[in-house]
Amino acid sequence: xxxxxxxxxxxxxxxxxxxxxxxxxxxxxxxxxxxxxxxxxxxxxxxxxxxxxxxxxxxxxxxxxxxxxxxxxxxxxxxxxxxxxxxxxxxxxxxxxxxxxxxxxxxxxxxxxxxxxxxxxxxxxxxxxxxxxxxxxxxxxxxxxxxxxxxxxxxxxxxxxxxxxxxxxxxxxxxxxxxxxxxxxxxxxxxxxxxxxxxxxxxxxxxxxxxxxxxxxxxxxxxxxxxxxxxxxxxxxxxxxxxxxxxxxxxxxxxxxxxxxxxxxxxxxxxxxxxxxxxxxxxxxxxxxxxxxxxxxxxxxxxxxxxxxxxxxxxxxxxxxxxxxxxxxxxxxxxxxxxxxxxxxxxxxxxxxxxxxxxxxxxxxxxxxxxxxxxxxxxxxxxxxxxxxxxxxxxxxxxxxxxxxxxxxxxxxxxxxxxxxxxxxxxxxxxxxxxxxxxxxxxxxxxxxxxxxxxxxxxxxxxxxxxxxxxxxxxxxxxxxxxxxxxxxxxx
Amino acid sequence: xxxxxxxxxxxxxxxxxxxxxxxxxxxxxxxxxxxxxxxxxxxxxxxxxxxxxxxxxxxxxxxxxxxxxxxxxxxxxxxxxxxxxxxxxxxxxxxxxxxxxxxxxxxxxxxxxxxxxxxxxxxxxxxxxxxxxxxxxxxxx
Numbered sequence: 231x232x233x234x235x236x237x238x239x240x241x242x243x244x245x246x247x248x249x250x251x252x253x254x255x256x257x258x259x260x261x262x263x264x265x266x267x268x269x270x271x272x273x274x275x276x277x278x279x280x281x282x283x284x285x286x287x288x289x290x291x292x293x294x295x296x297x298x299x300x301x302x303x304x305x306x307x308x309x310x311x312x313x314x315x316x317x318x319x320x321x322x323x324x325x326x327x328x329x330x331x332x333x334x335x336x337x338x339x340x341x342x343x344x345x346x347x348x349x350x351x352x353x354x355x356x357x358x359x360x361x362x363x364x365x366x367x368x369x370x371x372x373x374x375x376x377x378x379x380x381x382x383x384x385x386x387x388x389x390x391x392x393x394x395x396x397x398x399x400x401x402x403x404x405x406x407x408x409x410x411x412x413x414x415x416x417x418x419x420x421x422x423x424x425x426x427x428x429x430x431x432x433x434x435x436x437x438x439x440x441x442x443x444x445x446x447x448x449x450x451x452x453x454x455x456x457x458x459x460x461x462x463x464x465x466x467x468x469x470x471x472x473x474x475x476x477x478x479x480x481x482x483x484x485x486x487x488x489x490x491x492x493x494x495x496x497x498x499x500x501x502x503x504x505x506x507x508x509x510x511x512x513x514x515x516x517x518x519x520x521x522x523x524x525x526x527x528x529x530x531x532x533x534x535x536x537x538x539x540x541x542x543x544x545x546x547x548x549x550x551x552x553x554x555x556x557x558x559x560x561x562x563x564x565x566x567x568x569x570x571x572x573x574x575x576x577x578x579x580x581x582x583x584x585x586x587x588x589x590x591x592x593x594x595x596x597x598x599x600x601x602x603x604x605x606x607x608x609x610x611x612x613x614x615x616x617x618x619x620x621x622x623x624x625x626x627x628x629x630x631x632x633x634x635x636x637x638x639x640x641x642x643x644x645x646x647x648x649x650x651x652x653x654x655x656x657x658x659x660x661x662x663x664x665x666x667x668x669x670x671x672x673x674x675x676x677x678x679x680x681x682x683x684x685x686x687x688x689x690x691x692x693x694x695x696x697x698x699x700x701x702x703x704x705x706x707x708x709x710x711x712x713x714x715x716x717x718x719x720x721x722x
Numbered sequence: 723x724x725x726x727x728x729x730x731x732x733x734x735x736x737x738x739x740x741x742x743x744x745x746x747x748x749x750x751x752x753x754x755x756x757x758x759x760x761x762x763x764x765x766x767x768x769x770x771x772x773x774x775x776x777x778x779x780x781x782x783x784x785x786x787x788x789x790x791x792x793x794x795x796x797x798x799x800x801x802x803x804x805x806x807x808x809x810x811x812x813x814x815x816x817x818x819x820x821x822x823x824x825x826x827x828x829x830x831x832x833x834x835x836x837x838x839x840x841x842x843x844x845x846x847x848x849x850x851x852x853x854x855x856x857x858x859x860x861x862x863x
Contacts (some may be wrong), residue, residue: 305798308733308734309733309734310734310840310861311840311862312841312842315734327856332863335837335838335862336837341852369833372827372831372833372835373775373797373800373825373827373831373835427794427798430794430798431794431797431798435767440835441834441835442834442835442863481797483791484837484838485794486863487838488790488838491786491838491841492778492786492787492790495779495783496779497777499779507841507842508782508841508844509840509841509842511841648733648734649733649734650733651733652731652732652735653736653834654731655731680831680832681832682834
């Protein structure tokens with residue numbers, strides 16, 4: 231479905247959907263956009279964005295009650311369900327709404343980056359062994375279960391304590407907590423608001439990678455754009471080794487979303503909110519339904535932080551066993567950990583006034599600028615690290631948030647490149663052995679549980695990440711700090 | 723009997739369209755398509771029988787609730803299921819039976835896990851003359 235509605239250029243890398251726009255479905259329901267839509271793109275990117283109906287979804291989100299500022303689309307925006315992926319929307323804490331669709335199924339799907347004092351030459355002879363050991367130590371793939379058997383009350387503790395629970399139980403270093411969005415736990419998660427099904431579905435999956443686009447990567451630094459910010463984040467030279475983790479809240483988050491989408495269908499009817507799309511189902515922010523979801527979502531987010539924490543611990547153990555040195559001596563501390571799918575209660579200055587809003591980031595990354603008190607002290611002068619993963623044959627990026635983002639995008643930026651081909655098309659186009667060979671020729675060693683995933687996740691199945699990063703950088707909402715190339719990859 | 727299903731092309735996820743002589747049959751067929759995504763349906767042995775009850779605020783919500791429950795059964799009790807039979811027991815209620823066995827990654831592996839059942843693209847159509855009843859549903863994977 232191609233977007234044919236009005237979009238006008240309002241500045242460099244900025245396009246706007248005027249709030250006077252009313253789609254057929256809006257007309258039918260007699261509802262209007264409350265605020266404009268803002269798309270970050272260049273002319274070429276805009277063409278690909280308007281090739282699907284994601285601008286329509288940006289406009290639809292702008293109709294929701296209590297939306298403030300603009301309904302925002304990052305350069306990597308693509309068609310989602312209700313809310314587009316790559317979208318940011320903030321709703322007034324009193325008069326706005328909260329919507330599970332604005333977060334998505336994989337609550338706190340996110341990225342974590344570990345640095346090291348190793349360089350590529352040092353690990354090159356042992357690279358295969360490192361990847362094999364990570365592959366063996368960290369359960370991945372369909373139906374994989376974690377190495378832990380948690381009681382129900384332990385699952386509840388994970389949901390309410392997040393990464394802190396994992397560290398308290400020996401999975402990681404105390405200092406890890408400082409280098410995470412929200413310190414790896416959002417306060418106020420009430421495990422009693424998470425269904426038994428969710429706990430039963432997700433509990434055994436704590437400490438697992440999953441499948442699909444989730445991955446573990448050993449990477450080497452191949453470009454440093456901002457040496458000062460890079461040094462603040464512990465990136466000091468080319469070929470320095472880093473490890474990236476991309477996964478989320480597994481079945482637990484998926485089920486929280488499923489449960490509350492159903493509840494919101496009922497709530498929507500109760501509160502009489504007209505919706506252009508059922509996936510936008512929501513409830514008034516102050517209602518019991520919305521607050522219960524918000525609390526359960528926090529539990530899902532906390533579960534994801536604990537999940538990435540345990541995986542990070544087993545990565546350190548893998549390096550220790552293969553290299554025969556303690557990970558503290560390998561300098562494997564955490565650069566940062568960010569969520570890509572989340573709703574947060576945050577304070578932002580809107581039209582000169584400080585307001586409390588529920589910021590929904592669906593396929594978007596918090597990107598706080600320098601000086602913000604929620605940025606770890608060690609980074610506060612430069613701003614919050616922003617982590618953007620690429621596909622297994624391209625590059626991933628470390629960026630930093632800016633003042634511009636604080637004033638314009640609720641301190642948010644992009645999150646990655648979307649798919650170019652469907653899984654089915656990728657499976658037909660890319661034979662697994664050829665993908666493995668192609669990566670090998672680039673010096674990338676891959677281990678995957680499923681041959682199908684190798685085809686589905688082939689580099690050619692994804693859009694170009696560099697373009698997304700260039701536009702994001704050029705908007706000024708984030709700045710490039712460093713780029714990483716994968717050398718070893720673990721997939722589900 | 724026109725019970726069958728087909729996959730609908732979608733870039734990010736997987737959508738299916740399922741058909742039947744009645745909407746009940748189309749619901750059953752959508753459930754079978756779902757397990758074809760999760761595993762290879764032909765590999766499922768009908769060793770045990772299960773009953774599933776579902777309800778929703780309307781027909782669409784009923785379908786989402788039914789299929790969502792099957793994901794929970796698959797991921798928590800570890801079943802893979804086939805041979806669905808669906809009976810509407812109220813305006814927006816159903817009872818379904820199915821048979822299957824416990825999931826064995828060595829035998830049933832290689833499929834795609836499903837995160838959730840979306841309302842996006844969701845369509846339910848009664849049989850109309852020569853056109854069979856159908857449901858279209860998109861799975862977030």
